Amino acid sequence: MAAPSPGNLSAQQLADISPIGTAVLNVRDEILFSNRRFRELMTCRSRRAFDGWSQSIARGDYERVATAYDTALKANKALRTEYRTGDEPCQWRLLMLTPFSEEELRGLPLGTEGGSYCTITDITEEKRAEISQKKIAEEAQRRKEQQERFIDMISHEVRNPLSAILHCTEDILEAVQQQDQQDIRVKDIAQAAETISLCVAHQKKIVDDVLTFSKLDAEMFTLLPRRVQPRQHLAMSLSMFRPELRKHDIDFEYKLDHSYADCEVDWIIADLDRMSQVLVNLVCNAIKFTAKAGNEKKISVFMGASKSALRRNATNRPEWGEGGMAYIMVAVKDTGIGITEEAQKRLFERFNQATPRTESIYGGSGLGLNVSRRLCHIHGGEIGVSSKEGHGSTFGFFFTVRRSVESAKSKPPRQEPGAIAELCREVQALSHEVTEGTNEITNPAIPTSPEITHVKEVSPSASKDEAWQHTARIAYEAGNTEVMRHSPSLAQSTDQSQYPKQQPSQSPRPPPDATKERRVLVVEDNVINQRIVARKLESMGFRVTAASNGREALAMVQQSTFDCILMDQAMPVMDGNSATRAVRDLEKHGMAHVPVLGVTANVRAEQQAEMKAAGMDDIIHKPYKMRDLCDKIQQLIG
Incomplete structure (x- = not known):
């Protein structure tokens, strides 16, 4: 039998060729016209009843789609919604419902009650590609955040011990350069050298792990x-x-x-x-x-x-x-x-x-x-x-x-x-x-x-x-x-006595009046850095109180008055940014303003901006020299 010519094709035959399911509905959800693709996608039991389409909606999407559909019908508005079917494997559908205008109704056998033009499209492949792309984007974002945290960690773990190394080196050089060589305390030099050794060992471990990790990831690692x-x-x-x-x-x-x-x-x-x-x-x-x-x-x-x-x-x-x-x-x-x-x-x-x-x-x-x-x-x-x-x-x-x-x-x-x-x-x-x-x-x-x-x-x-x-x-x-x-x-205990007071040295000091009765709160979780900085500041005439995290610092600020807070940024329990924000909140309720000098081993501009936004007055980066730290403190307290 010869195929019908285009001029002899009926409206139903033309509609059945379409890859998109189409149907005309009256206000009672009865199907007045539908093509073959519509019936395949809707899995309706009846060629006339449209309400059977809800059976194909996945349970997790049913409530959302049903609510949107009822709302559109009552308001006589267009509807566009996506949903999953209950099939295995999961299929995706796009349902579009468009009410006929008064002009369109004149040419259709729907009377004055009205009706809608409905289309359903199989969008399974598009949704799978979209979901896959979303997962790729989320994974890329996760990797980016991991990389940033990794860089911050490396910066903190490597630069943090450098401060202790630098300060201990200053101690050794000052001791050696003393005019009276008989006053040199070998015990102080030995403690400084041991602290340097501990910090170097920590840095070596971090560097070894990073280099090994990079080689393993690049498949360039070989045993020797x-x-x-x-x-x-x-x-x-x-x-x-x-x-x-x-x-x-x-x-x-x-x-x-x-x-x-x-x-x-x-x-x-x-x-x-x-x-x-x-x-x-x-x-x-x-x-x-x-x-x-x-x-x-x-x-x-x-x-x-x-x-x-x-x-x-x-x-x-x-x-x-x-x-x-x-x-x-x-x-x-x-x-x-x-x-x-x-x-x-x-x-x-x-x-x-x-x-x-x-x-x-x-x-x-x-x-x-x-x-x-x-x-x-x-x-x-x-x-x-x-x-x-x-x-x-x-x-x-x-x-x-x-x-x-x-x-x-x-x-x-x-x-x-x-x-x-x-x-x-x-x-x-x-x-x-x-x-x-x-x-x-x-x-x-x-x-x-x-x-x-x-x-x-x-x-x-x-x-x-x-x-x-x-x-x-x-x-x-x-x-x-x-x-x-x-x-x-x-061995001797790890209390403050383990680090004796610095002997008189040639390091630059502020004028006596500049630090008279100046109280500094040193907030640092690294015990070695905390004690070294406290000892050095005390040797310069400051009165020093130490805290190991932001929560301890917050409690001390409410109990005592300080001229300056030396606030480390990365700390356990409560970090420096959170502690600074809490201090600024206390100032809004009547506490006197206290300058906060942020200390960080991270050098990214975003992190410095976060520290300033938290309320820190200034920032100093690890490793720093005690001369630079003292100058920063003096600038803040005036």
Whole structure:
């Protein structure tokens, strides 16, 4: 049968060709005319009843669409609405309802009651593209915000210690330049040097993590294996924490399991610099979360080995040698605040921390654990965590190594098996407990409170010299014994007396009358920076009060009068911007105006604008010289 010519096509045939569903409705929602596409998209049971179209609307959109439709009918207004269908997979529809005008009604069999012209279009592909584009835009925005936070974190974490380094350097130079060389106090110089060492170690960790993270992301990271002794190498890495352990009065122990001797891994081929980076990250976190713990403050590091394959790895290149495979296992246990089960699932994601409050209270970037996990993976290993909120945490990791041919000649002495053996055996289960290929980690079966035997702490009555000699002794002991112990409680306390008053020096000072009875409130969360700045300002004649966060500062402002507030911008509990706004609110209710000098390690213009908008009178950037700080304070207080 020949196809009809265009002149012979009926209105119905022409309408059925259209990809858009069309229909004419009267005021009683009866279909007077519809095309084939309309009926396909509406899934109506009756060719005449339009009310059946509601059956195709997804439950989540029904109320919204029904309300809009009824409102349009009552008001005799046009309607344009999108909705999802209840089909699987989900489909999207665009419904357009246009009332006929009086002129249009004259040519239609609708009488004077009126009616509407309805169209329905399948917009599924367009909506999917829109949703996909929206997700891409949201992800791009999230990445941009992450990048900005990352840059701010790097700026803060690197520039913040620079202030302490700069001020300690000034102290040393002033002491050396004193006219009376007999007045030089070696103890002051030694404390300044130790503070510099602590700050440099912190900066090195941040820089190492950032560089490693960048290389891993760019797939340019390679391991550099070499012959090394893990028990000694890791001990030397741990020695960097001695000042910080002593400062926070945290007990510390480092033990080897008997399996280490059984596996003959005294000398191995591995990239222990990278594995030390993992250990440093874990111990840094342990210190951070144990420092504010309750009565018991203790961190334990255990190391064992296994001959059994724990994970497939790519350490089969020629530079790794032909020695037998072995697996080094390390566990870090602390008595800190612990981690919830839900938070443990997010813990190893980039820029992520246990909870949003973790960063605000304890600081940090949320980068170290992600880097640690990826380093373990590339070294044929894995990392996991076992923790209970309020009862501390145990992080365990293992990595693949090759034995060196000298291993058998330098076999370390065996240690009697004990509870540590069980701990290390359970560390081996990490590869089975961690979900492969995802960011979600289940709890590895590591006991949260393993029984440690033969632990003998250094007597609290030991002399201070013994603590100071510990750094040099720790590496030597690693080569001669499988147990090293350190109790920082023997060191002097971390109160203000730890930082003696500055001796008279040649640093510029303001005139005596300029600082007479001038009270300065130093608000700084970094204890080292806080004490150094307070001591330096006191040496210049200011009366100094210190606060560790904005909330403490706000309480002090309401109790005492200050001539100037030195306000750090990034602090836990309450940041500098929030505290400054609160101070300005108090001034609106009668409190006298007090100048606020903002202190920040962030240099982005947006952040400086936020600080000024919060009510800060001026800003000084870290690192700064004390001369510049003093000049800023003088300008503000007049």
